[in-house]
Amino acid sequence: MNKDDINRLIKLRKELHQYPDISHDEGATAAKIQAFFEPLEPTKVLDKLGGNGLAFIFDSKQKGPTTMIRCELDGLPITEESNAKHKSTIDGRSHACGHDGHMAIVAGVGMDLAKNPISKGRVVLLYQPAEETGEGAKKVLKDKRFPTIKPDYAFALHNLPGYPKNEIVLKKGPFAAASKGMVIHLKGKTSHAAHPENGNSPALAMAKIIAGLEALPESMNGFCLITVVNAVLGEIAFGTTPGKATIRATLRTYDNDAMERLTKFAAELVTVIAKSHHLGIDISYTEHFASTVNHEAAWEQVNHAAKKLKLKTKHIRNPFRWSEDFGQFSLNTPTMFFGLGSGKTQPQLHNSNFDFPDTIIPSGVGMFNQIIHQLNR
Template sequence: MPVLNRIADFAEEMKGWRHHLHQHPELEFECHQTAAFIQDRLREMGVDEIHPGIAKTGIVAIINGQGDGPTIGLRADMDALPIVEATGADYASTVPGKMHACGHDGHVTMLLGAAKYLCETRRFAGRVALLFQPAEEDGGGGQVMVQEGVMDRFNVTEVYGIHNAPGLPFGHFHTNPGPLMASVDTAFVYITGRGGHGATPHECVDPVVAVVAMVQAVQTIIPRNVYALDEAVISVTQIHTGTASNIIPEEAMFCATIRCFNPEVRKLLKKRIYEIVEGHAMAFNCTARIDYDWGYPATVNHPDQAHFAGLVAAEVSGEGAVLTDAPREMGSEDFSYMLEARPGAYLFLGTGPGAGLHHPAYDFNDEAAPIGASFFARLVERALPLAAK
C-alpha cells in the first residue's frame, strides 16, 4: 500500500490525534474543543492562514503552494453522535452519552495528516483550503459554510471529501461519476381526533385507525407513483399514540424518512404524502398537520472530478482497489451542498471488518488514516502541479 513515506513516518502521531478527538466528542455546531485542538495542530504545522468561527465552530485553513494557481478545497466533518459508547477502548469517550460513532474523528485526522505533509513539502502551485466542518450529523453545517460564503471568500475552485466505510475492504476506494448518496427528507404527521372510552367508539373520532390507514397508504407511493428505475425509499420509523388499554386517544402521530436521487421524484414524494394524509384525515373525520423537514439534497459527484479522484486513489491503493462505478446508496451527506456550490467528488474509503456506522461498538480503524491523508495530499499535488523547470 503506497502510503506516502513522510505520512507513514508520523502515522503514530496521527493515531494520537484521533484518540484525543475520540475521547472528547462534541455534537452539531458545539465543536468548541475540537476546533481548538485542530487550530493548535494547524499552528504547529505552519499553515499560512487560519479562519475560525465559520458556521459557529468551523474552520478554514489555507496552505499556500509555490506560485500562483487555483484553490482546492478538502473537507472533513468534526461532529459526533448522541450515542453511549460500547467499544471498550482505552481511549473511549469521556463524555457521557456522546461518541464518535461515524468516524469523523478519523476524517479530521486524515485531513490534519495531509495538512502536515503539504505544509512541509509544498510541492504544488496554488492553494489548499482545509474545510473543517461542524454539524454534518444534524444541522447541515455544510450548507451553513456555503451560505456564509466560504467558496467565494477563499476562491475554492474544486472540493473533495472522504467518508470511511466499515465493511468495505481495507484501503479500497468507492465512488461514481454521478449521484452517490440520496437526498433525505422527514415527515412528522400529527393526527387529532376526539378521545373517549374504548367501549363507545361511536362517540369518538379515532386517530388510531386513521394513522394505521395513512401508514399503509404511504407505503404504496413508491410502487405505484415512482418509476421503477428511479430508486426511492419511504420508511415509517415511528408511530406514537395511546395511554391505556381502554381509552381511545385524542392524538396520534407517525414519522417517515424519505430518500431518493431525482429532484423531481423528491417533489412528487412530498406531494403524495400530503395528498394521502389530507385525504385520509378527511375520510376518518380527523384533522392532520404535517411538519415536513426538507433535508439534505442528493450527493452528486461531478464526472470529471470523480474520474480524477479515482485516478489519484489508484495511485495510493492500486487500480484493483478502486471502484469508480460504485452503486449509489440511500444514506445522505451534507457534503452535497458543497458539491452544489463547486465541482468536486466524494469517495468512500474502506476500513475493513467492524461494527457499522452509528453503532455503539463502532471505532474508526487508525490504519486507514494514513491512506486517506495520502489520497488528499496526492490529489493536491496532481491537481496543482508545479511548472516544469
C-alpha cells in the same frame, strides 16, 4: 508519511475519539483541531464557520484553482460499547461513524501542506459542523465569509465497513441518496373510552397513512423509499380515546428531482387520508440531505490519484442508500465523494462498537495529497 507523522495522527485520532461532540456542540473538538493546526501556519483561518466550523486556507499567492478538502467535526448520541483504552469518556456520545478518523486524515494533509507548499492556487481544509443532522453544510454555505473561499473543486471521503482496508470506492454521478425526515401531526378529538362515538380518534387514519406511505414508492420510477421510523397515538389512559397522533418517516431517493416528486405525493396521500377522517393535519420536514453527486472532472482526479498510489479500486454501480451532508456542496461545486474501505469485518457505521481503524489513515492522507499535487503543484 514517516512513522512519527503517522503516530502523531493516530494520537490525535484517539484523543478526538475520547472526547466526542455531537452536532451543534463541537466547540471543544474545534479547539483541539485549531491547536493542532497552529504550528502548521496556514495562510488564514476562518473559525466559527457556519457554527463551529473551521477553514484552514493554504494560499500560494499564485493563480490556480481553489481545492477544498472537507471532513466532519461531529460525533453521535450513541453510547460506545468498547474495551479500548481510548473509548469515549462522555456517556451517551461516541465517534461511531469514524469522523475522528476523517479529521485525523485531513490533519495529515495540513501537515504535508506545511512541509510542501503548493505552487499555484489555494487549498482549503474544511472541518464542517453538524454533518449528522444534515444542517452543517448549508450553514457553512450561508456564512457570509464562505464566498471568499468558494472552491473550484471539493473532495471528501468516508470510511466504508464491508470493503477491504484501503480500497478506494468510486462512482460517477450520484454516490449517496437524498433524504429528509417527514413529521405528520394528526388532530382529532378525545372521548371517554366507553363512548368512542363521541370523539374522533386518528387511529384508523394513522394505520392507513403508515401502510400508504410505505407502499407509495412502488408506484414511482427509480429508487424511492419511505421508512416509518416512529408513530405515537394518544396518551396512556385506558379510559380515554386518542385525540392526536404523530407519524415520523424518512424519505429517500437517489436524486433531488425524485425527492421533490416523492415529497409531493407523500404529502398529498397523507392529506387525503386525514381529510377523509375529518382530522386536522400539520406536515413538516427536518434533516434535509441533498443527493451527493460526483462531477466527472472531479471523479477523474480521484481515479487518477488512486492509480498513482497503486491502491485497489472498486467501481460501484448503485449509489448508497444513506445520505451525506456533502451533497449540499454538490449543488454549487464540482464535487467528488469517495469511499475508503475500513475492513470487511469492521462493525457497521453507527454501531455502538465502531472504532475507526488507524491503519487506513495513511491511504486517506495519500489520496488527498495526490489530488492536491495534481491540481495545485
